[in-house]
Amino acid sequence: MENISKTTIEDTSDEILIRQYRDGSAAAFDALYHRHLPNVYKRVRYVIPEGDVEDVTQEIFIAVLRSLSSFRGEAQFGTWLRTLTNHKVAEFYRKRTRKQEPLLAPLSDASGKTTGNTPTAMEERMFIQGALQKLPENYREIILLRFAEEMQFNEIADLTQQNLEATKSLFRRAISALRSHLDEQL
């Protein structure tokens, strides 16, 4: 199983890679990781403070490794992974609340690669991330799909099995709710 060639792996579906992983192929998991890490990372980075992004991302893939044997394929792997990511993000905020850590990250976290690493920009990012966490799940999800995963609206409509008009309407309501939360927190 380990001798799966690189080109074969790249063309192989998630479902087949999962089967190969269950049969003992570490290379199959590496391929899954390589394929899905960028989107998981983007999604996590959008909602988690910069200093914790890699840690949370790694925890998600450790959870994937532990759960793959019980993955029954009722949903697509990508959808299942998004749900798992959302759970891990929620867990991060639950733990953070329990520890009563301040919303703002220490300034040592200001080593990000994003626009504006000034304390003000970091505060603003965390302020927006806090507002995103307060949104209903379907609102937060459409914002993440469009901004973090950079999906087009027609792709989001396909993924969520809604028509394009409903998707656009949901997006507008989501942005409106986010705006209200941002205004409230001022």
Add this chain to the structure above:
Amino acid sequence: MKQSTERFDPERDNRLTEFTDQVMEGKMEQPDSNADDELLGLEKTILRLNHFLPPVSLDESAIKQMQVRLNARMRREVRESRAPFWKKWFSYPARPQLLAGVVTAGLLILLVVFLPLSAGDGSTAGAALKPIGSTVLVAAVVAGVLYIFWIMRRK
């Protein structure tokens, strides 16, 4: 203003999604001057999101580095999972509450053992044990309280 955002409004939906597409493609950096107040507010929110949380991409080397760190972490976790159960159960970061519980149980046992000795029955028998029992009891209670206080502070 808030009410109109809830109603079915395909024109606004289209304008906002088109604006978003343009912002994401880097073709728009200012709100649309023709927008009404509500749309203007939403467009400003889109610009704010895109400015402070811009899209990122992981390059190949970053993916490989993260994969190496994940493998190292997995190996460490496997090693730790092979450690004797008592070591895992009582290690401080893993189960501070359990450890605190064991200490509290120990204190209770000390109380049960030493309380009758220190209370005494009025006779002189075992009188020599009284001060020792009381001292140990007081010391144990103080140590226990301090320990639990320390645990709470660490959390």
